[in-house]
Amino acid sequence: xxxxxxxxxxxxSVLNGESQDFKVKAQKAYPLGAAVTFIVLGLIxxxxxxxxxxxxxxxxxxxxxxxxxxxTLGVICSLFTxxxxxxxxxxxxxxxxxxxxxxxxxTRLIIWSPGSLRTINxxxxxxxLNVDGRSDSGTITVELRTGSMVSQKNGPSxxxxxxxxxxxxxxxxxxxxMCRKRINEHNAGG
Numbered sequence: 179x180x181x182x183x184x185x186x187x188x189x190x191s192v193l194n195g196e197s198q199d200f201k202v203k204a205q206k207a208y209p210l211g212a213a214v215t216f217i218v219l220g221l222i223x224x225x226x227x228x229x230x231x232x233x234x235x236x237x238x239x240x241x242x243x244x245x246x247x248x249x250t251l252g253v254i255c256s257l258f259t260x261x262x263x264x265x266x267x268x269x270x271x272x273x274x275x276x277x278x279x280x281x282x283x284x285t286r287l288i289i290w291s292p293g294s295l296r297t298i299n300x301x302x303x304x305x306x307l308n309v310d311g312r313s314d315s316g317t318i319t320v321e322l323r324t325g326s327m328v329s330q331k332n333g334p335s336x337x338x339x340x341x342x343x344x345x346x347x348x349x350x351x352x353x354x355x356m357c358r359k360r361i362n363e364h365n366a367g368g
Contacts, residue, residue: 189279189290192297196283199356204277205346207291209317213272220266227259280344282356285364287320289342298322300364304339307361309354316350319343320357 185193185201206213278291287303289296306321325339347353 185279185281186290186292188292189281189288192288192290192295193281193283196285199282199284199360200349200353201279201281202344202347202349202353203279204344205315206273206277207275207343207345208272209319209343209345210273213269216265216269216272218269220262220264220269223262224259224266227255227262230255231259277345280347282353282360284360287342287357298342300360303357303361303365305358305361305365306339307354307358309350311346311350315346315348317343317345318347318350318354318357 276291278289278294281288281290285299287298287300289298302323304321304323308319310317310319320342321339322342323339325337327335328338329335344350344353
């Protein structure tokens with residue numbers, strides 16, 4: 179359940195000799211579905227706004243109303259174009275961001291990438307784990323006890339837990355079993 183690559187020295191200093199249940203380098207930082215959703219949404223928004231730009235400000239568009247209304251329309255179109263382009267760029271960034279290292283120890287999960295370190299004690303997870311993928315490469319989604327309330331259009335707000343994605347890793351089922359074991363140990367009181 180370990181990757182063949184040696185751990186970076188900065189991560190080894192964080193471990194400080196602590197035993198390791200597993201160590202793995204994720205292929206990507208975000209699941210493919212999340213990145214594609216942002217990319218498609220950004221393309222739709224910028225594409226839709228380009229129709230407005232061409233229709234209202236193109237060479238054959240006749241001004242309809244006072245010049246101030248065209249300025250207001252231009253500001254609104256610009257705002258939506260910037261939001262669409264930002265969403266598209268965020269999706270592309272998500273698609274290209276390399277994954278961090280994940281190291282499981284008996285007491286915590288360590289997430290490390292250059293310039294970023296996060297340690298999460300096993301008792302901070304709620305026990306919900308999901309594995310997607312094939313035998314050679316899988317993605318583990320682990321939910322935390324922390325999260326946020328999300329309002330819904332036709333109903334009451336609902337609680338959405340924070341999630342950790344371990345994307346594109348070998349031996350995903352074995353690592354998921356080890357994570358589940360450690361979460362159950364710590365949530366049962368030791």
